[in-house]
Amino acid sequence: xxxxxxxxxxxxxxxxxxxxxxxxxxxxxxxxxxxxxxxxxxxxxxxxxxxxxxxxxxxxxxxxxxxxxxxxxxxxxxxxxxxxxxxxxxxxxxxxxxxxxxxxxxxxxxxxxxxxxxxxxxxxxxxxxxxxxxxxxxxxxxxxxxxxxxxxxxxxxxxxxxxxxxxxxxxxxxxxxxxxxxxxxxxxxxxxxxxxxxxxxxxxxxxxxxxxxxxxxxxxxxxxxxxxxxxxxxxxxxxxxxxxxxxxxxxxxxxxxxxxxxxxxxxxxxxxxxxxxxxxxxxxxxxxxxxxxxxxxxxxxxxxxxxxxxxxxxxxxxxxxxxxxxxxxxxxxxxxxxxxxxxxxxxxxxxxxxxxxxxxxxxxxxxxxxxxxxxxxxxxxxxxxxxxxxxxxxxxxxxxxxxxxxxxxxxxxxxxxxxxxxxxxxxxxxxxxxxxxxxxxxxxxxxxxxxxxxxxxxxxxxxxxxxxxxxxxxxxxxxxxxxxxxxxxxxxxxxxxxxxxxxxxxxxxxxxxxxxxxxxxxxxxxxxxxxxxxxxxxxxxxxxxxxxxxxxxxxxxxxxxxxxxxxxxxxxxxxxxxxxxxxxxxxxxxxxxxxxxxxxxxxxxxxxxxxxxxxxxxxxxxxxxxxxxxxxxxxxxxxxxxxxxxxxxxxxxxxxxxxxxxxxxxxxxxxxxxxxxxxxxxxxxxxxxxxxxxxxxxxxxxxxxxxxxxx
Numbered sequence: 244x245x246x247x248x249x250x251x252x253x254x255x256x257x258x259x260x261x262x263x264x265x266x267x268x269x270x271x272x273x274x275x276x277x278x279x280x281x282x283x284x285x286x287x288x289x290x291x292x293x294x295x296x297x298x299x300x301x302x303x304x305x306x307x308x309x310x311x312x313x314x315x316x317x318x319x320x321x322x323x324x325x326x327x328x329x330x331x332x333x334x335x336x337x338x339x340x341x342x343x344x345x346x347x348x349x350x351x352x353x354x355x356x357x358x359x360x361x362x363x364x365x366x367x368x369x370x371x372x373x374x375x376x377x378x379x380x381x382x383x384x385x386x387x388x389x390x391x392x393x394x395x396x397x398x399x400x401x402x403x404x405x406x407x408x409x410x411x412x413x414x415x416x417x418x419x420x421x422x423x424x425x426x427x428x429x430x431x432x433x434x435x436x437x438x439x440x441x442x443x444x445x446x447x448x449x450x451x452x453x454x455x456x457x458x459x460x461x462x463x464x465x466x467x468x469x470x471x472x473x474x475x476x477x478x479x480x481x482x483x484x485x486x487x488x489x490x491x492x493x494x495x496x497x498x499x500x501x502x503x504x505x506x507x508x509x510x511x512x513x514x515x516x517x518x519x520x521x522x523x524x525x526x527x528x529x530x531x532x533x534x535x536x537x538x539x540x541x542x543x544x545x546x547x548x549x550x551x552x553x554x555x556x557x558x559x560x561x562x563x564x565x566x567x568x569x570x571x572x573x574x575x576x577x578x579x580x581x582x583x584x585x586x587x588x589x590x591x592x593x594x595x596x597x598x599x600x601x602x603x604x605x606x607x608x609x610x611x612x613x614x615x616x617x618x619x620x621x622x623x624x625x626x627x628x629x630x631x632x633x634x635x636x637x638x639x640x641x642x643x644x645x646x647x648x649x650x651x652x653x654x655x656x657x658x659x660x661x662x663x664x665x666x667x668x669x670x671x672x673x674x675x676x677x678x679x680x681x682x683x684x685x686x687x688x689x690x691x692x693x694x695x696x697x698x699x700x701x702x703x704x705x706x707x708x709x710x711x712x713x714x715x716x717x718x719x720x721x722x723x724x725x726x727x728x729x730x731x732x733x734x735x736x737x738x739x740x741x742x743x744x745x746x747x748x749x750x751x752x753x754x755x756x757x758x759x760x761x762x763x764x765x766x767x768x769x770x771x772x773x774x775x776x777x778x779x780x781x782x783x784x785x786x787x788x789x790x791x792x793x794x795x796x797x798x799x800x801x802x803x804x805x806x807x808x809x810x811x812x813x814x815x816x817x818x819x820x821x822x823x824x825x826x827x828x829x830x831x832x833x834x835x836x837x838x839x840x841x842x843x844x845x846x847x848x849x850x851x852x853x854x855x856x857x858x859x860x861x862x863x864x865x866x867x868x869x870x871x872x873x874x875x876x877x878x879x880x881x882x883x884x885x886x887x888x889x890x891x892x893x894x895x896x897x898x899x900x901x902x903x904x905x906x907x908x909x910x911x912x913x914x915x916x917x918x919x920x921x922x923x924x925x926x927x928x929x930x931x932x933x934x935x936x937x938x939x940x941x942x943x944x945x946x947x948x949x950x951x952x953x954x
Contacts, residue, residue, distance in 0.1 A: 288318025295597030299438035300610035307418030307429030310386035320470035338369035349742025370680035379617025414561035435560035441553035456525035569634035569949035578942040590898025591913035600639040622690035630917035632700035650676030665723025692768030722772035746825035763829035821859035831871030862912020866919035873936035
């Protein structure tokens with residue numbers, strides 16, 4: 244019987260997708276991708292390009308390497324980052340998490356939270372240390388060392404005729420430029436399964452003193468947001484030659500307790516010198532052409548691929564990525580904005596594939612440069628990764644979803660420490676699952692249901708009992724916390740959510756009661772958790788059913804939903820009309836439920852559209868708005884939301900979602916765009932309108948294939 248239930252569920256999902264799929268002929272995917280290749284013609288700080296494999300990425304300037312990092316430091320920095328490359332400054336004061344715990348009484352007992360402290364002293368120092376450690380490393384710069392005829396460094400403005408293109412179909416950056424009358428051609432790629440850079444160079448300058456290669460290794464800064472490059476602390480780390488022959492140079496990097504290796508290899512002979520501490524020059528002994536690989540690894544490298552093998556593997560892997568999964572073609576659309584929307588969609592697929600598809604949830608700036616010390620935010624995991632399942636690339640979502648099992652013991656301890664059952668997922672963390680003390684993050688709860696939602700997306704794609712067995716415990720324990728966290732209001736006969744900071748982070752934990760998105764998310768995730776119990780052959784949990792039935796309704800006033808039940812001045816107080824308009828997620832990210840009145844949500848959406856402080860929003864707020872509008876039957880507003888002319892909805896030439904001077908790259912915006920677009924094409928459960936998120940005015944003839952409907 245259980246097998247038939249799985250088969251029936253699969254048939255329902257396939258039917259929902261096929262009802263909406265609009266294609267009369269197969270999309271020419273190579274042409275679709277190729278016409279959106281980014282092209283760069285200057286050294287511009289926000290125009291750097293990246294290659295990567297989800298666990299490792301390498302970002303280059305207009306030379307195809309990392310030759311002029313100073314130009315890009317305040318733009319999209321020239322990073323070399325991996326998922327394993329982390330470092331901690333020595334904990335000389337032996338700070339412990341327990342020193343950061345502050346006790347809060349929201350429910351009649353003390354709940355210890357890891358927080359930051361305003362008053363100077365050991366508690367504040369401990370919190371600051373644990374926030375900044377561990378931090379993600381810049382593994383090293385690989386660039387050209389270029390000089391003029393007098394042996395002086397060649398300024399970037401002496402490089403002319405820059406013609407650089409990222410070949411998205413093959414995952415290769417082709418960079419062409421002139422130094423004087425000499426043309427230079429550089430091709431750059433990353434191996435799909437190794438943290439290995441592969442480069443081919445053609446130039447008459449190869450073998451001359453004016454063109455050498457350089458390897459430069461910084462010490463980490465430990466700063467909140469930067470390129471993780473401290474060039475002034477050479478005495479704090481070591482770079483030793485571990486092995487050398489005519490074709491190979493292996494360097495051992497030691498930074499306090501962190502050790503890793505860098506292997507530079509070429510089929511042609513080369514010489515090298517250490518021109519300064521942690522700075523090495525490579526001298527090719529050939530002319531006109533030179534190729535090499537540079538492999539970064541936690542251990543002494545034993546097996547590396549050749550240049551030809553790396554390029555072939557990169558090309559095959561990237562083509563397979565584009566040929567499998569979903570695709571959307573906007574070429575038949577006549578709305579003048581369709582071309583830009585297609586560009587954003589294609590580049591967002593590429594960026595999330597190389598930056599967000601690794602073994603850990605990604606940081607918000609991916610593997611490009613550090614934000615929040617390089618740590619990842621679990622409330623952003625949905626935005627980074629949900630689209631992989633909707634684009635039928637669920638295997639890329641599974642890579643990071645599996646991390647929750649490793650973090651489970653820490654999450655279990657957090658819940659128990661605070662007096663709750665199950666596991667409480669932390670907000671800002673690192674591969675170990677450790678908590679980062681915070682005045683805000685420690686009180687967030689909307690990351691909690693994400694594992695349930697993401698696991699459900701995987702099951703919808705592949706309704707197999709193996710998925711239930713693999714993720715059932717994760718779903719069960721996540722829901723156990725949610726059920727124990729909701730507080731029963733005996734007098735009103737309902738359950739409330741309190742003692743929290745919601746997704747709209749301008750609200751305060753001590754005041755906030757029943758924020759609408761969190762309420763709706765509790766209802767949805769617990770309902771899905773019950774379905775998972777049934778699929779596993781278990782009885783429904785009666786406590787969960789009671790909670791689902793008696794969750795508080797969404798608070799409203801004058802026909803508009805409030806930011807939270809206590810925020811009666813929601814629409815007159817600027818504090819409540821800035822940051823994320825998270826109320827829209829209650830019917831957008833989430834499907835319709837008994838908690839949400841569509842008419843009230845429609846009125847709320849219209850008010851937010853006209854009056855919100857949009858200059859105080861974030862990149863994922865636009866796709867969230869689009870999803871809400873689509874579900875409410877307003878496709879014009881959905882498309883207008885995705886293309887709304889606001890600073891935080893800017894998409895650079897390389898596809899990065901620009902926010903401000905601090906966050907020049909913001910991948911939750913890219914992932915959110917892909918989720919919204921998939922939903923606007925393939926729809927959602929119960930929808931029967933083709934392309935429900937696009938206006939039916941004849942200007943949006945969108946063709947797509949391989950997408951999955953949202954719940």
